[in-house]
Amino acid sequence: AGDVIKLLADVEASEYIALNKSITINGNDNTITSPATRVFRITTGNVQVTMNDLNIVSTAVRAPGVDSIRGISIDGGFTGIELTLNDCSVDFTDATATDYSYAINVVSGSGHTLTVNGGTYEGANVINLWGTDHKVTITGATLNNIYGINDWYYGGIVRVESQINELTLKNNTFNGTHAKVISYAANASVESLVEENNIDNTKRYVVKVGSNYYYTLEDAIAALEEPTPEPTPGPEVCEVFPDVKHGAWYEV
Numbered sequence: 467a468g469d470v471i472k473l474l475a476d477v478e479a480s481e482y483i484a485l486n487k488s489i490t491i492n493g494n495d496n497t498i499t500s501p502a503t504r505v506f507r508i509t510t511g512n513v514q515v516t517m518n519d520l521n522i523v524s525t526a527v528r529a530p531g532v533d534s535i536r537g538i539s540i541d542g543g544f545t546g547i548e549l550t551l552n553d554c555s556v557d558f559t560d561a562t563a564t565d566y567s568y569a570i571n572v573v574s575g576s577g578h579t580l581t582v583n584g585g586t587y588e589g590a591n592v593i594n595l596w597g598t599d600h601k602v603t604i605t606g607a608t609l610n611n612i613y614g615i616n617d618w619y620y621g622g623i624v625r626v627e628s629q630i631n632e633l634t635l636k637n638n639t640f641n642g643t644h645a646k647v648i649s650y651a652a653n654a655s656v657e658s659l660v661e662e663n664n665i666d667n668t669k670r671y672v673v674k675v676g677s678n679y680y681y682t683l684e685d686a687i688a689a690l691e692e693p694t695p696e697p698t699p700g701p702e703v704c705e706v707f708p709d710v711k712h713g714a715w716y717e718v
Contacts, residue, residue, distance in 0.1 A: 488513045493520025504539040511544030518552045525560045534566035542573035553584040568594040591625035603634040611642025622649030634660040642668045
């Protein structure tokens with residue numbers, strides 16, 4: 467639906483690209499590079515945006531007080547947006563700072579449909595979802611979490627901030643040393659969740675003993691039971707933080 471744009475070569479944008487109507491962008495495996503904190507912004511509701519074989523590269527710099535970096539951002543307050551990505555990519559590796567990056571960010575709104583077929587996407591939260599009543603389907607894609615430390619907010623392949631109607635994940639590959647496939651905010655939920663035939667290479671440290679991190683509580687307990695050279699510095703105190711579901715971890 468709407469206009470069709472065909473890229474014949476790589477493009478360097480000087481600011482964000484606003485999408486305010488239905489449009490199809492055929493990238494032909496070309497690249498759009500931008501220094502803007504959002505490469506694309508969808509700025510109106512009830513539109514259909516389709517991107518095919520398009521590579522998106524952000525070179526934005528996130529300094530203190532500057533917004534998170536986003537490949538594609540759906541602005542807040544709208545309804546009925548349909549965003550489809552076929553064999554595209556979002557890359558932050560050329561950016562000066564990649565700490566708060568999202569490949570796709572839905573600011574708020576309701577009733578959006580996000581469909582990702584194939585391609586490679588990365589971010590601190592690869593896909594970040596606010597708003598309600600969305601339908602999200604990701605199939606045959608590679609999603610790489612690139613956040614470098616444990617954090618209660620970042621580290622999600624998919625970060626769910628509110629109530630999502632449907633989330634379907636099939637035949638994908640998920641990567642990330644400090645990541646988990648689905649990270650939930652407090653009181654967030656997915657009404658219908660389908661996960662099939664995904665390769666999950668994510669790891670989220672959930673336990674800290676001294677200066678060491680462990681992936682499971684059992685490993686941490688085993689570490690505590692090992693003999694410790696005398697003198698043992700400090701008391702053995704265990705503080706348990708219950709919201710592991712939301713991305714926190716135990717500290718022992």
